[in-house]
Amino acid sequence: MNLPTPKNLLALMGLGQRASSLPALDENNRLCRKLDQTRPLEEYVYTVLDTELTGLSARKEEIVSIGAVRVRGLAIVPGESFSILVRPSIPLPKTSTLIHRITPEAIAEAPPLAEVLPGLIEFCKGTLIVGHHVGLDMSFLNRACKKNHGRPLANPCLDTMRMAMLWREKRTPSHYEQYNLSISYVLTDLAREFELPRFTAHDALGDALQTAYLFIYLAKKIAGNRPLTLRELFRAGQSWRWYM
Amino acid sequence: MNAGIQPAGYDSIITFLESTLPFSELERQSLVRLARGCLVDFFPAGTRLLRRGITEVDGLYLIQKGAIRLFLEDEGILMDIRTEGASLGALSLFNGEKAAMDAETVEDTFIIKIPRERFFEAVHLNPGIPRFYLKSFADTFLSKAFEEMRCKTLPAHEDHSLHLFSNPVGDLVSREPVSVPFGLSIQAAAKEMIRHNTGSLLFREPSGEICGIITDTDLRKAMALGLDLQAPAETIMTTPVESIDAGAVCFDALLTMMSKNIHHLVVKSNNRLQGIISSHDIMLLQGRSPMSVFREIASRTTIPGLYPLHDSITPVIRTLVQQGAKAGNITRMIAILNDQIMSKLLDLMLRELGPPPVKFCLLLMGSEGRREQTFATDQDNALVTENCGVDFLERAAETYFSAFTERMVAHLINCGFPRCPGDMMASNPQWRGSLDAWKNRVTTWTTAPEPERVLASSVFFDFRGVYGHKDLAENLRLHVTNACAGKDLFLRYLAAECLNSKPPLTFFKNFMVEKDGAHKNTLDIKTRGLLPFMDFARVMALYYGIRETSTLGRLELLHQEGHLSRDLFHEAREAFEFLLHSRLMHQLEQMEQGVPPDNRLDPGTLSALEKRTLREAFGVITPLHGVLREVFRLNMA
Numbered sequence: 001m002n003l004p005t006p007k008n009l010l011a012l013m014g015l016g017q018r019a020s021s022l023p024a025l026d027e028n029n030r031l032c033r034k035l036d037q038t039r040p041l042e043e044y045v046y047t048v049l050d051t052e053l054t055g056l057s058a059r060k061e062e063i064v065s066i067g068a069v070r071v072r073g074l075a076i077v078p079g080e081s082f083s084i085l086v087r088p089s090i091p092l093p094k095t096s097t098l099i100h101r102i103t104p105e106a107i108a109e110a111p112p113l114a115e116v117l118p119g120l121i122e123f124c125k126g127t128l129i130v131g132h133h134v135g136l137d138m139s140f141l142n143r144a145c146k147k148n149h150g151r152p153l154a155n156p157c158l159d160t161m162r163m164a165m166l167w168r169e170k171r172t173p174s175h176y177e178q179y180n181l182s183i184s185y186v187l188t189d190l191a192r193e194f195e196l197p198r199f200t201a202h203d204a205l206g207d208a209l210q211t212a213y214l215f216i217y218l219a220k221k222i223a224g225n226r227p228l229t230l231r232e233l234f235r236a237g238q239s240w241r242w243y244m
Numbered sequence: 245m246n247a248g249i250q251p252a253g254y255d256s257i258i259t260f261l262e263s264t265l266p267f268s269e270l271e272r273q274s275l276v277r278l279a280r281g282c283l284v285d286f287f288p289a290g291t292r293l294l295r296r297g298i299t300e301v302d303g304l305y306l307i308q309k310g311a312i313r314l315f316l317e318d319e320g321i322l323m324d325i326r327t328e329g330a331s332l333g334a335l336s337l338f339n340g341e342k343a344a345m346d347a348e349t350v351e352d353t354f355i356i357k358i359p360r361e362r363f364f365e366a367v368h369l370n371p372g373i374p375r376f377y378l379k380s381f382a383d384t385f386l387s388k389a390f391e392e393m394r395c396k397t398l399p400a401h402e403d404h405s406l407h408l409f410s411n412p413v414g415d416l417v418s419r420e421p422v423s424v425p426f427g428l429s430i431q432a433a434a435k436e437m438i439r440h441n442t443g444s445l446l447f448r449e450p451s452g453e454i455c456g457i458i459t460d461t462d463l464r465k466a467m468a469l470g471l472d473l474q475a476p477a478e479t480i481m482t483t484p485v486e487s488i489d490a491g492a493v494c495f496d497a498l499l500t501m502m503s504k505n506i507h508h509l510v511v512k513s514n515n516r517l518q519g520i521i522s523s524h525d526i527m528l529l530q531g532r533s534p535m536s537v538f539r540e541i542a543s544r545t546t547i548p549g550l551y552p553l554h555d556s557i558t559p560v561i562r563t564l565v566q567q568g569a570k571a572g573n574i575t576r577m578i579a580i581l582n583d584q585i586m587s588k589l590l591d592l593m594l595r596e597l598g599p600p601p602v603k604f605c606l607l608l609m610g611s612e613g614r615r616e617q618t619f620a621t622d623q624d625n626a627l628v629t630e631n632c633g634v635d636f637l638e639r640a641a642e643t644y645f646s647a648f649t650e651r652m653v654a655h656l657i658n659c660g661f662p663r664c665p666g667d668m669m670a671s672n673p674q675w676r677g678s679l680d681a682w683k684n685r686v687t688t689w690t691t692a693p694e695p696e697r698v699l700a701s702s703v704f705f706d707f708r709g710v711y712g713h714k715d716l717a718e719n720l721r722l723h724v725t726n727a728c729a730g731k732d733l734f735l736r737y738l739a740a741e742c743l744n745s746k747p748p749l750t751f752f753k754n755f756m757v758e759k760d761g762a763h764k765n766t767l768d769i770k771t772r773g774l775l776p777f778m779d780f781a782r783v784m785a786l787y788y789g790i791r792e793t794s795t796l797g798r799l800e801l802l803h804q805e806g807h808l809s810r811d812l813f814h815e816a817r818e819a820f821e822f823l824l825h826s827r828l829m830h831q832l833e834q835m836e837q838g839v840p841p842d843n844r845l846d847p848g849t850l851s852a853l854e855k856r857t858l859r860e861a862f863g864v865i866t867p868l869h870g871v872l873r874e875v876f877r878l879n880m881a
Contacts, residue, residue: 069253075357076284081253197309197354199256209253213354216286221352 029154031126040227046071047127050207052100062088067205083205085110100202163218254279266376281362294343301336303359310353334377414490417519431473456481554660571825579615601640603630605712613706619831619841627670728786739876742779747862748772770843773823819861
């Protein structure tokens with residue numbers, strides 16, 4: 001009886017069949033590992049990202065659209081953006097269509113995630129990834145990266161939801177705040193609370209832009225009048241998610 | 245792969261530019277080019293964006309959300325507050341100079357920045373953009389003249405914020421603090437607060453020591469949290485209570501409140517409880533908001549109590565001027581405050597004299613009718629009563645109102661409204677009458693115009709009802725509008741009268757001033773400058789059946805209904821506001837020097853820019869007269 005080789009074993013487990021190395025991903029991960037954390041926030045380049053999904057389970061569900069915008073010098077560069085519809089391998093559930101308004105017809109002609117991924121990786125190359133509850137988006141993207149290219153993205157991630165919590169803690173004015181009945185960390189609620197310009201919710205690019213506005217708002221608010229380094233920000237919000 | 249491509253991230257920028265002048269005029273293609281090059285930046289409140297003469301302006305800043313304050317730091321002058329959709333930096337970009345003003349964000353502000361090269365690329369392709377900004381340069385020019393006038397009149401004056409540094413906290417305490425023993429329920433505490441009409445309540449320990457405070461805000465929070473009203477008040481009480489010494493200045497109190505984020509402080513002197521002050525008390529100390537005068541008027545219960553209130557209007561006006569309000573708004577505010585004083589006076593008089601035998605309405609005429617009062621306001625008032633048709637009622641009314649108006653005029657003089665030299669006041673029987681009597685008078689004026697009637701009518705026709713049954717005034721206004729329609733002869737008389745007041749400029753565009761006498765070298769800005777605009781607006785309004793009485797309002801409606809070209813309307817409006825402003829500043833200065841205000845401006849005291857603007861303002865009178873000549877065919881007469 002033939003014992004499975006490591007490669008066969010991966011195949012048996014349903015992993016890595018089509019995994020092929022991608023130079024851009026290797027380059028990205030190399031850049032990210034070298035990242036110096038001691039520079040002020042405005043010196044990094046960020047990719048603010050949002051995905052729309054067929055559902056919330058990272059194991060079963062899939063991505064149907066991706067939106068991303070560039071932030072450079074803590075200013076949004078709307079001219080550099082990434083926005084695409086993706087055709088999932090499973091049928092699009094009606095419940096998800098009701099949330100993000102993407103219909104099965106709209107994605108009938110769209111490319112599958114495997115085709116889209118190299119473009120997205122290129123867009124994210126060497127940047128910090130920012131998202132609202134970014135762990136969810138990253139678990140979907142990394143699953144696809146591993147499946148298609150054998151390894152996940154090494155980009156450090158910043159979660160605007162955690163930054164919002166940090167900002168709230170920082171400015172909690174009185175002990176009454178703990179009784180505040182209206183605390184929410186939903187993106188649209190935060191946008192309303194901080195009086196940011198508003199975008200269409202549950203549209204990947206709209207949410208990415210909304211998150212970008214929230215990000216530069218929070219980054220500058222938390223920093224106050226002095227330069228804040230990435231390391232200081234990570235330390236301030238102790239439970240940051242890192243995906244290396 | 246293209247099937248999956250969705251809208252780009254700059255779509256939202258395009259949407260913004262599409263609704264923002266002058267970019268809304270651009271074609272889609274240009275907009276896309278421009279939007280692709282934009283950046284979105286965020287500046288927290290209080291961020292300094294530009295420093296005058298230092299900052300290189302590297303692009304056009306469009307405010308997407310928030311507000312920016314433009315000011316001259318050295319002179320301490322606020323120039324402008326710009327909000328959503330407005331821009332910053334165009335002037336410096338075109339001139340290639342450094343920032344012309346200091347700029348700071350007032351709120352958290354999102355900016356859409358068009359980098360310098362992109363901006364000029366767009367300017368090159370779209371001549372509409374420079375034209376738009378050049379036009380606003382003309383506005384800037386005008387506002388600079390306003391500005392110059394403002395800082396000239398103001399600098400010597402004390403800064404009102406200084407009160408914060410000189411008034412001791414103890415002076416603000418108006419009454420003993422309300423304190424209750426421990427152990428009350430929330431509801432009982434609220435009842436105590438209502439009983440004492442106070443916004444805060446102190447709690448005493450059995451030893452007499454003060455240990456906590458609850459305020460309106462705490463009660464509100466208790467409601468929001470659904471707390472049991474019978475729960476002890478201590479559950480929502482704040483403790484310990486912050487206190488301050490009675491001798492500390494108000495600024496310290498304000499600082500303490502701000503740093504601790506509280507709104508109430510206990511004031512102690514020699515460790516003895518003296519009272520409580522709230523942040524509201526400190527705000528009122530600045531006491532120069534129109535609201536505070538408003539409240540004061542409302543709180544008066546005696547007629548002599550109203551006498552000094554007219555004086556408290558001057559500081560309010562100064563505050564408004566300092567905040568950069570334009571003359572049109574200021575005179576409206578003066579009108580509102582004067583109206584309040586007058587209404588309160590009549591309320592109190594009616595209480596004193598008993599109810600009148602018939603319905604009546606007090607009319608204000610002239611500048612008061614137009615809501616264009618400045619400080620030197622004579623009384624111009626009249627009275628219209630209901631038609632009663634019953635002989636004895638009419639006699640009773642005459643007796644009542646003759647006494648009533650005599651007293652009213654006397655009280656108004658005490659309140660700071662001088663007697664009208666032409667005796668156009670309700671105490672004069674000629675300026676009282678029933679609705680029908682008034683209608684007959686108006687008909688006589690319009691059908692058989694004679695010089696003195698024309699003069700009377702020009703004062704009267706700006707009337708508005710201020711107190712009593714305003715439907716009487718409305719009814720009369722309707723009659724005036726109808727009576728004038730088609731009375732070409734009468735209106736031509738009025739129009740011809742307007743042409744008599746020539747702009748006070750010599751052939752060489754110098755000012756025509758009084759050659760000798762007490763008013764040598766001065767210029768009457770009211771009769772020579774403002775009246776031609778008022779007369780023009782009135783006669784045109786009567787001709788076209790417009791019922792509005794204010795000059796600016798009349799001009800606006802004339803323009804809207806297509807009787808006045810857009811350009812001339814804008815010029816007339818700006819010129820009129822500038823003249824009104826000049827007059828207001830002149831009088832404000834006089835009031836503060838204790839001189840009775842007049843309308844005599846000495847052009848010698850004006851700066852070059854003011855002179856130039858004044859000259860241009862007078863210059864607008866000529867084209868307005870041209871309109872009158874054409875409309876009333878006066879050249880053919």
